[in-house]
Amino acid sequence: MNRNVSAALVLILILCSSSLSQTGTKKKRPLPYDYGRVVINNYSEQADLAPVVFQHWIHRARFTCRVCHVDIGFAMKAGGTGIKAVDNSRGYYCGTCHNGKAPTDGKVVFEACSKPVNTAEAKRCDRCHSLGRKVQSDYDFFAFSQPLPKERFGNGIDWEKSEELGLIKPVALLDGVSKRNAFSAQKDFALNPKVEGMPDIIFSHKKHTVWNGCELCHPDIFMGVKKGTSHYTMVDISEGKSCGACHTTVAFPLTDCQRCHSKPVQP
């Protein structure tokens, strides 16, 4: 009897461990202030500095995606740009704005990697090179997000509504960096989901073009040239492909189904 019980327990343990190893670990949902956080560590640790922690929320309130990811040239994947201190000090990448000259909120934005720093100035490095350090930011997420319309997921802010209400006004052009002609508006369109009964996706091409421009999405993220010929599965999207390039990382996450599947189902 005891032998049977022991054998059953061993079997259960084996089954449990094999099922756990197959399903993997559940992704931990980031806290609202950490949603969209990017850690950049191409060269930091080699230079005896902590990796850089970049907070999307404070930057996206001020700039459209395009300004940073097209005009300045930041890659869409963490570490993909290979930013060096010298790039910043020459006035590119972070140094485009973090140059000790550009005005923000009535003061001057701090310089990034501007020149060799002494011990007294080292605190300036910590403002970005902050992973694992207790660094006091100029901006508090909760104070910042408090007046903005709320959303259930991501970092809990309805960015689209915030912009509609004029609570945030992201800059779409940087003098001396952005060059573009008048904008040709794109039409919104509907996409049919594969699952019956699932509401259609209303894709706002217009909004996405205003925020991203054209070349941020085409052809790197969406390469299909004929409408309806490319098929995107939720699995692909959750792995960061197509819509998932932004909607798993910075823009509202996939758990917010109704934000995309928004067309009422006809009975």
Add this chain to the structure above:
Amino acid sequence: MFKPVMVVVVLSTGLAGLGGIPAHGEPIPQTAKPASQLEAWHREFDDICSRTEDAMTYTPTELEALIRRCDALRPKLEKLDETRRKVYLERLRMCRGLYAYVLESKRNENK
């Protein structure tokens, strides 16, 4: 009590401050050079890549011409210092990619 000179100084400082801090949504003044002072490669880059928003309005012939200009510019960008090479080659790759994408899409439409 208030001298006219002081009033003028205070007013002009205030106005300069208002002009100097842009409202959200407006271009942020950087150390922008006028187009005439930019190097030839930079003017060419700006001219080619400032048209991406209009890509859909171009004919296949116009798009092909833009792609050729991108290809002609690339060797010039490769000679820049490391930082500018990295920034502008990536930006050129994106804008060329878009023109090629739109061109293919237009060719598909005509099939």
